[in-house]
Amino acid sequence: MISVGKSVNSQQSIVNIKKYFPLLPVYGIYLLLFLIGIIYPEMWSVVTLLAFYCALGQAFNIFLGMTGYVDFGYVAFLGLGAYGMALGIDVSHQTGLNIGIIFIGIILGLLMATLLSLVVGAVALRLRGAYFAIATIGVNEGFRYLIEGAKLWGGSEGLIYFRQLNEAMGREKTNVIVTFWADVFVLVIAAISAFITLYYMRSKIGYALTALREDEDAAKVMGINVTKYKILAFITSASMAGMLGATSWGLKYTHVFPADVFEIHYTVEGIVIILLGGAGTLLGPAAGGLLYGLSKYWLGAMFPGIQLLIFAPIILIIIVAFPEGIVGTMKKKIKGTVLERYIA
Amino acid sequence: MLLQQLSGNLTQGLILGAIYGMATMGLNLIFGVMKIVNVGHGAFIMLGTFVSFAIFTYLGLTPIVAIPLAFIVGFALGSLFFYFIIGKLTNAPELNSLLATFAIGMLIEEVTKFIFGSEWRGFTWDVGRVTLPFTVLPITKIYAFIISILVVIALYLWLRMTRSGTALRAVVEDKEGARVCGINVDRMYALSFSIGIGLTVMSGVILTFFISVGLNPYMGGAYTLRAFVIAVLGGLGSPLGAFFGGVIFGLVENGSYTLLSLIPGIEPFSLTRFVTFFILLIILLVRPTGLLGVK
Numbered sequence: 001m002i003s004v005g006k007s008v009n010s011q012q013s014i015v016n017i018k019k020y021f022p023l024l025p026v027y028g029i030y031l032l033l034f035l036i037g038i039i040y041p042e043m044w045s046v047v048t049l050l051a052f053y054c055a056l057g058q059a060f061n062i063f064l065g066m067t068g069y070v071d072f073g074y075v076a077f078l079g080l081g082a083y084g085m086a087l088g089i090d091v092s093h094q095t096g097l098n099i100g101i102i103f104i105g106i107i108l109g110l111l112m113a114t115l116l117s118l119v120v121g122a123v124a125l126r127l128r129g130a131y132f133a134i135a136t137i138g139v140n141e142g143f144r145y146l147i148e149g150a151k152l153w154g155g156s157e158g159l160i161y162f163r164q165l166n167e168a169m170g171r172e173k174t175n176v177i178v179t180f181w182a183d184v185f186v187l188v189i190a191a192i193s194a195f196i197t198l199y200y201m202r203s204k205i206g207y208a209l210t211a212l213r214e215d216e217d218a219a220k221v222m223g224i225n226v227t228k229y230k231i232l233a234f235i236t237s238a239s240m241a242g243m244l245g246a247t248s249w250g251l252k253y254t255h256v257f258p259a260d261v262f263e264i265h266y267t268v269e270g271i272v273i274i275l276l277g278g279a280g281t282l283l284g285p286a287a288g289g290l291l292y293g294l295s296k297y298w299l300g301a302m303f304p305g306i307q308l309l310i311f312a313p314i315i316l317i318i319i320v321a322f323p324e325g326i327v328g329t330m331k332k333k334i335k336g337t338v339l340e341r342y343i344a
Numbered sequence: 345m346l347l348q349q350l351s352g353n354l355t356q357g358l359i360l361g362a363i364y365g366m367a368t369m370g371l372n373l374i375f376g377v378m379k380i381v382n383v384g385h386g387a388f389i390m391l392g393t394f395v396s397f398a399i400f401t402y403l404g405l406t407p408i409v410a411i412p413l414a415f416i417v418g419f420a421l422g423s424l425f426f427y428f429i430i431g432k433l434t435n436a437p438e439l440n441s442l443l444a445t446f447a448i449g450m451l452i453e454e455v456t457k458f459i460f461g462s463e464w465r466g467f468t469w470d471v472g473r474v475t476l477p478f479t480v481l482p483i484t485k486i487y488a489f490i491i492s493i494l495v496v497i498a499l500y501l502w503l504r505m506t507r508s509g510t511a512l513r514a515v516v517e518d519k520e521g522a523r524v525c526g527i528n529v530d531r532m533y534a535l536s537f538s539i540g541i542g543l544t545v546m547s548g549v550i551l552t553f554f555i556s557v558g559l560n561p562y563m564g565g566a567y568t569l570r571a572f573v574i575a576v577l578g579g580l581g582s583p584l585g586a587f588f589g590g591v592i593f594g595l596v597e598n599g600s601y602t603l604l605s606l607i608p609g610i611e612p613f614s615l616t617r618f619v620t621f622f623i624l625l626i627i628l629l630v631r632p633t634g635l636l637g638v639k
Contacts, residue, residue: 070438123625127632129438130381130580134572135628141569142621149615156611264565271443279439309454315447319440320432 019202022282022344026194029286030054030187037183048183050293052248055190056266057273057285057292059244062197063237064271065280066206067230068213069125070133072267073140077113077238078245079261080143084109085250086159093164101168102177106185106246113242114235116143121234125227128216137264144262158257165254178252185247190286193240197282200236201344205229213280272315278325282344287326346602352479353598359481359489361594363554365587366492367547367567368574369499370540376516376581377536378434380441384449385571386564388418388541391452392548393559394460400467407469410549411491418545421452422538430537431530449564457561466557488553495546496587503583512536516581573624576632596620 030051037047060074088105097104116139124135148156165174200206208229211219219226249261269292277288295314299307322329327343334340371385382388392414399410425448433441473482503509514522515532523529552559570593578589600619604612 064439068437068439070442072442123629127628130375130379131576131628131632133381133438133442134576134580135625137569137572138621138624138628142618142625145614145618145621149611149613149618151610156614268443268446271439271446275439275443279437306454306458308450309458312447312451312454316429316444316451319444319447320429323433323436323440 018341020198021341023194023198025342026283026286027191029290030191034184034187044180044183046293046297048186048252049297050290051183051186051190052244053269053273053293054286054289055186055193055244055248056241056270057277057289058190058193058197059237059240060270061237061274061280061285062193062200062240063233065274065284066197066200066209066213067233068279069128069230069234070271071136071234072133072264073120073136073138074237074241074270075264075266076136076140076143076262077117077241078249078266079140079256079258080112080116081109081242081245082250082256082261083153083159084112084242085246086161086256087153088246089161089164089168090159093161093168098169099173099177101165102251105250106243109246109250110239110242113245114239117235117238121231121238125230125234140262140264140267144258147258153256156258158255158260160255162254178254182247182252185251186244189240189244189247194282194286196236196240198344200233201282205232209233210280274325276318276325278328278331281325281327281331284325284327291326346606348478350599350602353602354595355476355479355481356485357594357596357598358591359485359594360554360598361591362489362492362587363547363550363590364570364574364594365578365590366495366550367544368571368578368586368590369496369583370542370544370547371571372575372578372581372586373536373543373583374540375575376583377512378430378533380430380433380445381572382449382540382544383442383446383568384452384564385445385544386566386568387449387452388421388544388564389548389551389567390559390561390564391421391456392418392545392550393552393563394456394548395545396549396552396556397465397467397559400469407549407552408487411546414549415542415546418542419538421545422541423534425541426534426537431534434530434533449568453561453564460561462561464557465559467552469553469556484553484556488550491550491553492547495543495550496584499543499583508532508535570620573620576624576627593620596623 033047033051033054037044056078060071063069064071064074085102085105085108088108089101092101092104095101120136120139124132124139127135147153153159162174165178169177200209208219208224208226211222211224212226212230216226245261250256273288273292274285275288276291277284277286295311296307299310303310324332331340331343334343367389370388371382374380374382395414395417396407396410399405399413400407429444429448430441433444469484471483473480474486503513511522511527512532512535514525514527515529515536519529522532574589574593575586576589577593578585578587597616597620601612601616604610604615604619
C-alpha cells in the first residue's frame, strides 16, 4: 500500500516538473546571452540592450499578453522604480550599509511601483479597451508633469547620485556594480518574470485570464472573479517593472530625469516586442526581445538616422502578416509533435 | 491687472480650443465608426503644419490655399493606409490596431524628417492685428477661429443632411443593423478613416494660423495626448462633442496657466499639463462616456 502511494507521489512530481519544461528554452536564451557577454566583453553592451528588451517584454507580458488590456502608461512603473533606486541610495548612503543600499533601492522601487499599480488598478481597471489605454496614458503623463511642475524629487532637473554611490561603496565596487551587476539583475528579473508567467499559465489564474481575454462578460457570467485576477496580473507585472526600472535605469545610469523615465516610447517598444513574439506566450517576449533588440541595433549601425524609417514599415508588415507573432505562429505548427512540451 | 490678463488668456484659450476641437474631430470620427484609436493622430497634425509651411515658404502662396490641399493629401493617405493596413485589422484585437496606428504615425514622422530634416522650423504670416481692450489678436488667429467653426458646421451638415452622412451615423449606431439595411459597412469604414485623416491633416494647417513656429517632425506627440483628453471630454466617438470638448480644454488650459503662475516655487507650465491629465482621469472615472457624450 505504502509503495503504491509513493509511486503515485513520484509520478505527480514528475508531472509537476514536466509542467515547467517550457522554461528551458527561455532560460537557455538568457544563459546564452549571459555567457556571450562574459566570453566576449566587447559584446556586453549589446547583451545588456537585449537583456533589457527581453525583461521588458517578459514583465509587460504578464499583464498585457495575458489579459489583452493595453496599458499605454506601463513605463510609469519603470520610472517610479528608477526613482525608488534614486531615493533609496540618497537616503541610505551614509548608513554604512555598503552594498546593502542597492537592495534598499530595489525594494523601494518595487514598493513604489506596486503602490502605484494598486491605486491605478483599483481605479483604471474598471475601464475597458480604448478608455483604459487613454486613462493609463493620463496617469503616466500626469505623474511626469506633477514631478516637473511641483518640483518633486528635484523636478525636471532630476536626481544624480553617482557621488553618493561612491561614498557608500568606494569607486571600484561602484564601477563593477553599475557596469556589470546592474545588467545581471536585469537578466534575473527576466527569469523571475518568465517563471511567474508559466506559474500563472499552469494554474487557475491562467485559465481565468484566458477566459477574461476571450470574453470578459462571459467569464463574469461563468462565475469567475475577473476583477481579482485582472488586478493580480496588473500588480505582478507592475512590480516586475518597478524592479526593472530600479536596476536597468536607476542603478545603471546613476541618474533619473522625469523626461527620460516617463517616455511613452518605452511602452510602445514593449508592445512591439510582445506582439512580435506572440502575446500571452511564455517564449514570445524573449524571442521578440531578441529580434527587436538585434534589429534595432543592426539598423542603427547600418542606417544611422533612418533606422526608424525602415523599422516602421517592418512593424506594419508584421502586424498584417503575422498577427499572432513568431511564437504564436510556431505553436500552431508544432502542435502534436514532441516540441509542444517545451514551448508555451 | 490679473483680470485683464485672465480675460486675455481666456480669449486666446477660446480660439486655441476651437482649433483643438477641430483637430480632434478626425480622431473621434474614426473611433466612432471603427472603434480604433489613432495613436498616430499627432503625426498627421504635424504633416498639416508642414503642408502649410511648404506652401508659404517654397511656393510663396497664402496658407489658406493649404487648407483644401491638406484635406486632399490627408484623404489620399487615409485611403492608402486603410486599404493596405487598417482595413485588414477591423476584427483584430485592440493591441494590433493600436500598434498599427502608432507605426503609421512613426512612418509619417520619419518620412517628414527625411524630407525636411529634424530642425525646428517656422514662418511669419502677418496680415495685421486687432486690438481689444484686454489683448491684441493677430488677424490670422481670427481666421483660424472662423475656419474651425466653418469646418465644424460643414461636418455637421454632412453627417445630418447627406445620404452618406446618414449611412455613417447608422454604422456608428448599429453595425449589423446598417448592414441589413444594405449599407456597405466596409466602404463606410474606408470613408470615415479617409475623412478623419483628411480633417486631421487640415487641422494642422489651421494650427499654423495660431502658432506658426516650432514646427518639427516630432511635434505631434503633445497634440496626440491633448486630443485624447479632448476626445474623452467630449465623448469618444462623437465628432461634434470633440469640438466642444476642445473649447473647454482650451479655456481650462489657458485659465489654469494664468492662475498657477501666481503660486511661487512651482513650474506653472508643467503643472498646467498635470491639471489637464488629472481632469482626464476624473472624467474617465465619473463619466466614461464623456462630459458631453450622450450614450
